[in-house]
Amino acid sequence: MLRDITIGQHFPGDSVLHRCDPRLKLLGTVGYIAVLFVAGNPLGIGLALAFLAALYAAARIPYKMILKSLKPILPIILFTSVLNLFFVSGQGQAPLFSWWVFTVYPQGVRYAVLLSLRVIALIAGTSLLTYTTSPIVLTDALESVLRPLGRLHFPVHELAMMMTIALRFIPTLIEETEKIMNAQKARGALLDTGTVLQRVKALVPILVPLFISAFNRASDLAVAMECRCYRGGEGRTRLKVLRYTRTDALCAAVLVLALAAIAATRWLVPGL
Amino acid sequence: MPDIIQIEHLRYVYNAGMPDETVALDDVSFTVGEGDFVGVIGATGSGKSTLIAHLNGLNRPTSGRVLIDGRDMWQKGEDLRAFRFLVGLVMQYPEYQLFEETCAADIAYGPRNMGLSEAEVAARVREAAAFAGLDEALLQRSPFELSGGQKRRVAIAGVMAMRPRVLVLDEPAAGLDPEGRDTILSQIRDYHQKTGTTVLLVSHSMEDIAKYADRVLVLSSARVAMYDTVEAVFDRAPELLRLGLSVPQITQVFLRLREMGLDITADVYTVPYAVKTVQKALAAKQQRKGGAADAP
Known part of the structure; x- marks a missing residue:
């Protein structure tokens, strides 16, 4: 049940994408998101989706994982596309149909479809990053990419450490929650039936032990870190130093070309 | 039932x-x-x-x-x-x-x-x-x-x-x-x-x-x-050891004793029972010795 949450989940493998430098993947994802919003026409979005499909194939991640990652945000996609459907008015266009206060223009349909595809590409694209990169490596990359901000006294290392710890504890807390839920279910807890108030009340026996154990864990971790003389990022060296390789350069070239092509559709075929 | x-x-x-x-x-x-x-x-x-x-x-x-x-x-x-x-x-x-x-x-x-x-x-x-x-x-x-x-x-x-x-x-x-x-x-x-x-x-x-x-x-x-x-399970102690499980320490002692050639049962897994078994074995030994009462 809780294990179905796939956001931030790692899908171990040994493909080109898995081995690619995490900084490149991180920057590539940011670039991809930017390009998604530059490309405004069906051709651009289509290209972006095709590129993503190719990447999933290269990473050997089954397409059903995309569906899994989309499941939790499906309501948001539906909500925004419905809003677009009814509130975008086409200038000078004849309405497709109108009923009561609702009027749908072809322009609205176009916006709704493009926007949902865009959000889908966005989620699937960012999921690909976490699927192919373990969280620890990812925060390393983030720290390395953000390092220039350190000059402005921005606590880059601390932020990265906090993220690493938070990500590290998600699976632990999920496991813990399942254990506690099982223990209370074994004592006859009813978690998924009853009125809203009853359900909220049924959560107390799960949340109280969960919070207590999370606080205990946090305090244990702090003590353990202090025992090993942790004192922040200054002068700290790494066990695994990130280095760009020739494969990374090749990946970067492919990525830049693809992103440029997707972005270019905006100006090359403006009439679409 | x-x-x-x-x-x-x-x-x-x-x-x-x-x-x-x-x-x-x-x-x-x-x-x-x-x-x-x-x-x-x-x-x-x-x-x-x-x-x-x-x-x-x-x-x-x-x-x-x-x-x-x-x-x-x-x-x-x-x-x-x-x-x-x-x-x-x-x-x-x-x-x-x-x-x-x-x-x-x-x-x-x-x-x-x-x-x-x-x-x-x-x-x-x-x-x-x-x-x-x-x-x-x-x-x-x-x-x-x-x-x-x-x-x-x-x-x-x-x-x-x-x-x-x-x-x-x-x-x-x-x-x-x-x-x-x-x-x-x-x-x-x-x-x-x-x-x-x-x-x-x-x-x-x-x-x-x-x-x-x-x-x-x-x-x-x-x-x-x-x-x-x-x-019956502890009687198969060697198999248990092969499965990566231990047997009670007292059973291990008795297994070794039997390996060393003592005529003793190995299905011993609690200390009181072990004491009884040892006493029985000693008594049997003394009987076998017959007249030699001063033997250890």
Whole structure:
């Protein structure tokens, strides 16, 4: 049940994408998101989706994982596309149909479809990053990419450490929650039936032990870190130093070309 | 008497279809008679915890059947909750499930979920607290101020208070000092003897199993390796050692003695029985020597 949450989940493998430098993947994802919003026409979005499909194939991640990652945000996609459907008015266009206060223009349909595809590409694209990169490596990359901000006294290392710890504890807390839920279910807890108030009340026996154990864990971790003389990022060296390789350069070239092509559709075929 | 637990060809797979798919249980079949005290033993990762989660309907078998009191709990129309009240499960480190303001309220959580009257709930809380050796003064205190061993006993009382027909305990003594260990385990034995409840005790410790259980279920890499009386299982000590399990220290001593050529039985697994066996062997030796009374 809780294990179905796939956001931030790692899908171990040994493909080109898995081995690619995490900084490149991180920057590539940011670039991809930017390009998604530059490309405004069906051709651009289509290209972006095709590129993503190719990447999933290269990473050997089954397409059903995309569906899994989309499941939790499906309501948001539906909500925004419905809003677009009814509130975008086409200038000078004849309405497709109108009923009561609702009027749908072809322009609205176009916006709704493009926007949902865009959000889908966005989620699937960012999921690909976490699927192919373990969280620890990812925060390393983030720290390395953000390092220039350190000059402005921005606590880059601390932020990265906090993220690493938070990500590290998600699976632990999920496991813990399942254990506690099982223990209370074994004592006859009813978690998924009853009125809203009853359900909220049924959560107390799960949340109280969960919070207590999370606080205990946090305090244990702090003590353990202090025992090993942790004192922040200054002068700290790494066990695994990130280095760009020739494969990374090749990946970067492919990525830049693809992103440029997707972005270019905006100006090359403006009439679409 | 009909068997209270019947497991038929149970198979359970974790993360089916993912790269990290693992078979946790494979073709597990056994039965437990009403009133038995069964020890469940196996190396880490042999499937003990997965198995007992099935007895309580927390895991759904990938294939195979789990019958409690002759009824299949996953059959359509069966109420899973009824089975959970029938089979009480005490998980590993159960003190983490405590949440109420007082121990009494926490013990009452299970019985209350059963929909019993307040008077009945109060009676059961008192009864379970007595079985778990918790005195009245303790019941009104917050569970979070208690020691680890006391918390553990509150949690066990919380399951006993549901008066299940089968009590399943997963490593109830894990992480306790030797005294706390003996207290909890002998309380469980007393509970078993006084109420006649069927008990399944999961443990790593062969000593504990030998001391308290009548029968032993040995799991090894997702399968049932042995299921027999304590005597019969410890008689196969070399096999147990091959499965990565230990036998009680006293049994190891006797195994070595037999290897050294002494005419002695090796089915010794408690110290008092060991003393008796040694005395018997000495007496036999003296008889054989006949007149040589001054021989050592």
